[in-house]
Amino acid sequence: AQKITQTQPGMFVQEKEAVTLDCTYDTSDPSYGLFWYKQPSSGEMIFLIYQGSYDQQNATEGRYSLNFQKARKSANLVISASQLGDSAMYFCAMREAMEYGNKLVFGAGTILRVKS
Amino acid sequence: EAEVAQSPRYKITEKSQAVAFWCDPISGHATLYWYRQILGQGPELLVQFQDESVVDDSQLPKDRFSAERLKGVDSTLKIQPAELGDSAMYLCASSLGQGHTGELFFGEGSRLTVL
Numbered sequence A: 001a002q003k004i005t006q007t008q009p010g011m012f013v014q015e016k017e018a019v020t021l022d023c024t025y026d027t028s029d030p031s032y033g034l035f036w037y038k039q040p041s042s043g044e045m046i047f048l049i050y051q052g053s054y055d056q057q058n059a060t061e062g063r064y065s066l067n068f069q070k071a072r073k074s075a076n077l078v079i080s081a082s083q084l085g086d087s088a089m090y091f092c093a094m095r096e097a098m099e100y101g102n103k104l105v106f107g108a109g110t111i112l113r114v115k116s
Numbered sequence B: 001e002a003e004v005a006q007s008p009r010y011k012i013t014e015k016s017q018a019v020a021f022w023c024d025p026i027s028g029h030a031t032l033y034w035y036r037q038i039l040g041q042g043p044e045l046l047v048q049f050q051d052e053s054v055v056d057d058s059q060l061p062k063d064r065f066s067a068e069r070l071k072g073v074d075s076t077l078k079i080q081p082a083e084l085g086d087s088a089m090y091l092c093a094s095s096l097g098q099g100h101t102g103e104l105f106f107g108e109g110s111r112l113t114v115l
Helices: none
Strands: A010-014 A019-021 A033-039 A046-052 A064-069 A074-079 A088-098 A101-106 A110-115 B005-007 B010-013 B019-024 B031-037 B044-050 B053-056 B065-068 B075-079 B088-095 B110-114
Touching: A010 A019, A019 A110, A033 A064, A033 A074, A046 A064, A046 A074, A074 A088, A101 B031, A101 B044, B005 B088, B010 B019, B019 B031, B019 B088, B019 B110, B031 B075, B044 B065, B044 B075, B075 B088
Parallel strands: A010 A110, B010 B110
Antiparallel strands: A019 A074, A033 A046, A033 A088, A064 A074, A088 A101, A088 A110, B005 B019, B019 B075, B031 B044, B031 B088, B044 B053, B065 B075, B088 B110
16 A cells, blocks of 8 residues: 655746645554655755654744644645755655664655756 | 765666675664665665664565675675666665654665666
């Protein structure tokens, strides 16, 4: 069963505009974590932001914020004031707590292209 | 800043040949992961180590893939024989382990092309 769903294969945004990348997840575990990673064309995975399931407030890191709607099981990434360097692949991931440790499951990703 | 080291960055091989990838995690990180990422898709976990022990290799094609982390530090992922469908990015990551947020720190990846 798909645990992380990113329904937008690709997105375009105008430079300096805000963009929202969608992510929904599926888990029955009350304790979990949600991550967003950025992958530029060079291939490295860059951590952007983290939201714990018990966190009361939405996570923010600079221009990145996570719109966490627990009842809807969604964890959308909002990038404000888009820059050309934001063009990349973006992955949503969920941490599952296994008996042997943490496991991270990734979605299929969304390609973001920022237009000048 | 501490990084996860991987080598080689790029590998081109012919099918049926053997290939090996190496990963050195961030010092002190008990958990090490090998992910495979096919072009245009998300990373999929191949194998997960806790110290020197394999804790999850359910998605590792064991007939041709092997992984080891003998001293609980660096790790090697081997493919023998390589097949055309193995062309992908192989990502190594490490984390502090249970009790933390679970953030994974990734290396730059090893891009494999099988001809």
